Amino acid sequence: MFFNKNKKETNRGEKSISPTKTVEKGMVSLIDVIAPSSIEVDFNSIRIGERFYKTFFVVGYPRYVSSNWLSPVIDFSHSLNISMFIYPTSSSDVLSDLRRKTAEMEATISSQIDQGLVVDAKVQAALEDAQGLTEELAKGIERFFQMSLYITLYSESLAELDQASKRLESTLSSLLILPKLSTLQMEEGFKSTIPFGTDNLFLTRNMDTTSLASTFPFTSATLTQEKGIMYGINQQNGSLIIFDRFSLENANEVVFGKSGAGKSFLIKLETMRQFMFGTEIIIIDPEGEYESITKTFGGEYVSFTPSSPIKINPFDLSGMYVEGENELGLKILSLHGLLKIVMGELSAIHDAILDRALVETYRQKGITTDPATQKKQPPLMEDLYKTLLGMEDSNANELALRLEKFIKGSLSGLFNQQSNFDIRNPFTAFSVKALEDELRPIAMHIILDFVWTKIRKSLKKRLLILDEAWYLMRYEDSASFVYGIAKRARKYYLALTTATQDVQDFLSTDYGKAILSNSSIQILLKQSPTEIDTVSQIFYLSQGEKDLLLSASVGEGLFFAGQSHVSIKIVAAQFEKELATSNPQEVKEMRERDAAQPIIAQEGSSLPQTNSIETPSRSTPPQASNPSPLQQIVDAAVQSQDATSQLIAPINQDISSTPNKDEPEIF
Numbered sequence: 001m002f003f004n005k006n007k008k009e010t011n012r013g014e015k016s017i018s019p020t021k022t023v024e025k026g027m028v029s030l031i032d033v034i035a036p037s038s039i040e041v042d043f044n045s046i047r048i049g050e051r052f053y054k055t056f057f058v059v060g061y062p063r064y065v066s067s068n069w070l071s072p073v074i075d076f077s078h079s080l081n082i083s084m085f086i087y088p089t090s091s092s093d094v095l096s097d098l099r100r101k102t103a104e105m106e107a108t109i110s111s112q113i114d115q116g117l118v119v120d121a122k123v124q125a126a127l128e129d130a131q132g133l134t135e136e137l138a139k140g141i142e143r144f145f146q147m148s149l150y151i152t153l154y155s156e157s158l159a160e161l162d163q164a165s166k167r168l169e170s171t172l173s174s175l176l177i178l179p180k181l182s183t184l185q186m187e188e189g190f191k192s193t194i195p196f197g198t199d200n201l202f203l204t205r206n207m208d209t210t211s212l213a214s215t216f217p218f219t220s221a222t223l224t225q226e227k228g229i230m231y232g233i234n235q236q237n238g239s240l241i242i243f244d245r246f247s248l249e250n251a252n253e254v255v256f257g258k259s260g261a262g263k264s265f266l267i268k269l270e271t272m273r274q275f276m277f278g279t280e281i282i283i284i285d286p287e288g289e290y291e292s293i294t295k296t297f298g299g300e301y302v303s304f305t306p307s308s309p310i311k312i313n314p315f316d317l318s319g320m321y322v323e324g325e326n327e328l329g330l331k332i333l334s335l336h337g338l339l340k341i342v343m344g345e346l347s348a349i350h351d352a353i354l355d356r357a358l359v360e361t362y363r364q365k366g367i368t369t370d371p372a373t374q375k376k377q378p379p380l381m382e383d384l385y386k387t388l389l390g391m392e393d394s395n396a397n398e399l400a401l402r403l404e405k406f407i408k409g410s411l412s413g414l415f416n417q418q419s420n421f422d423i424r425n426p427f428t429a430f431s432v433k434a435l436e437d438e439l440r441p442i443a444m445h446i447i448l449d450f451v452w453t454k455i456r457k458s459l460k461k462r463l464l465i466l467d468e469a470w471y472l473m474r475y476e477d478s479a480s481f482v483y484g485i486a487k488r489a490r491k492y493y494l495a496l497t498t499a500t501q502d503v504q505d506f507l508s509t510d511y512g513k514a515i516l517s518n519s520s521i522q523i524l525l526k527q528s529p530t531e532i533d534t535v536s537q538i539f540y541l542s543q544g545e546k547d548l549l550l551s552a553s554v555g556e557g558l559f560f561a562g563q564s565h566v567s568i569k570i571v572a573a574q575f576e577k578e579l580a581t582s583n584p585q586e587v588k589e590m591r592e593r594d595a596a597q598p599i600i601a602q603e604g605s606s607l608p609q610t611n612s613i614e615t616p617s618r619s620t621p622p623q624a625s626n627p628s629p630l631q632q633i634v635d636a637a638v639q640s641q642d643a644t645s646q647l648i649a650p651i652n653q654d655i656s657s658t659p660n661k662d663e664p665e666i667f
């Protein structure tokens with residue numbers, strides 16, 4: 001009977017199994033796919049698959065903290081998981097516990113006093129904290145919580161995990177945080193730090209609202225000053241990035257970004273806004289991108305070509321005396337750098353002959369190291385050519401032959417005439433777009449040297465923009481000259497902006513890295529995958545910041561100022577965008593719109609006119625009663641420059657005076 005009954009039950013069970021379940025038994029489930037191959041729980045660690053984990057819980061906290069005090073843990077240089085569990089508690093229960101604890105501590109202190117002992121400082125401090133918290137809880141200012149904090153480290157090897165654990169404990173100890181290893185509870189600790197939302201350890205610490213708020217680990221930096229210009233919008237919190245670059249230890253700036261990332265757009269916006277503050281603008285423009293904005297603001301656009309009537313003599317001296325400086329020696333050093341670009345690589349013999357020839361060329365014009373002689377007319381490139389020929393030396397003749405094309409050849413009108421130009425306009429741009437690529441570095445070096453000579457003559461708030469700086473950074477002597485300007489710019493109230501799309505060329509030399517380290521503001525726009533590793537290594541970018549620069553849209557990137565950096569989005573008003581854009585499609589649309597306006601005006605003038613009123617003729621063209629926003633900003637900028645020129649005029653008489661500080665605050 002027993003056997004038959006068991007057999008019937010077995011048959012009934014076999015019939016209850018459906019074909020679907022039978023098939024499922026022979027298939028791999030999702031759990032089988034994602035589950036690790038093995039799990040091994042030890043006293044001090046847990047191994048899941050091929051990775052080792054170790055969990056810490058926090059039992060001691062510092063007495064006083066500031067906001068974002070957990071950032072060293074968040075930014076710890078090792079992979080980790082952090083879990084924070086927060087439990088609200090009833091204020092009435094907490095108040096009763098606090099009153100009891102307060103009474104116990106008061107009794108302890110009274111007992112110590114009665115026995116003639118020194119009151120325990122820890123008990124006294126705890127009593128003061130309890131009394132203060134009781135008052136705030138009773139008034140409803142604070143609420144009471146319990147918080148638990150767990151940190152799980154993981155590595156591919158146990159030795160690496162132990163090393164990282166020591167560094168983590170050292171970091172936590174520097175913050176006065178006391179961590180403990182969850183010995184014999186590694187499985188519970190691991191489960192508490194994975195996204196299940198379960199606290200399997202439940203090791204809590206009492207916290208009030210203020211203390212709990214300070215543990216929030218994610219705070220975004222803000223770069224908003226009371227005065228300055230607006231660079232863009234902070235993408236992390238939507239605040240405005242308003243910054244005065246002249247308020248930093250130096251006002252230099254570098255802008256890195258691939259072609260089309262928005263470098264020129266950003267620099268043009270900054271140029272317009274700095275010009276509104278009375279800053280004198282000087283631009284070296286290799287690609288002819290700044291002509292429109294220069295002419296719109298009433299500036300002077302100088303095109304540097306062999307046929308241009310404007311000439312610059314590279315042998316010009318500043319004519320000013322600064323104690324402790326050898327003006328002639330500095331000029332000869334600058335000419336060495338220029339002539340190495342012109343002549344190519346020079347041997348030690350050629351370099352020594354060139355130095356003697358330069359000194360002799362100036363001496364023949366009566367110019368020596370005596371400052372009184374340095375106001376005489378300087379020599380020309382042709383004078384150096386004749387001096388080299390007159391040396392009657394084969395090496396000197398070779399140098400003269402290298403110079404000949406600039407004296408008698410096809411480029412004779414480029415560098416071989418006395419200067420007939422001076423920077424008088426507060427908005428000046430030099431263009432070398434018409435020159436061949438091999439001549440652009442030479443022209444940029446000459447212009448930069450000419451500008452630097454003028455800058456040192458008078459103290460003004462100036463902005464010097466060196467676009468496509470990689471042209472000069474390819475040559476060691478030119479790079480050294482740019483670095484010298486970056487290092488000394490602050491002394492002359494100058495802000496140097498260097499921009500380039502070839503980051504590797506710029507940073508391949510020590511001078512490029514030195515210019516970067518001497519620039520308080522660094523702006524990184526969209527980068528190409530081939531250069532992101534170089535940029536990441538130089539700027540110590542996190543993986544998230546690297547991804548941001550690779551996927552950024554036009555006008556987006558990272559803005560570094562001093563020790564802070566934020567994610568920036570460049571924004572502009574419509575009239576600013578029309579001036580600053582170099583997008584071919586937008587430029588074409590604006591030109592077509594401007595070309596259509598005269599046709600519309602002509603059609604309007606053909607309509608019959610009634611009640612016309614004659615007005616007296618004027619010597620100047622009539623202005624519109626309601627000028628456009630673009631005209632308003634240009635007029636305001638010009639008026640600002642006129643007022644600033646009147647204020648700065650007395651200052652230029654004494655180079656040691658301080659600049660005027662009555663400036664607008666925010667644009």
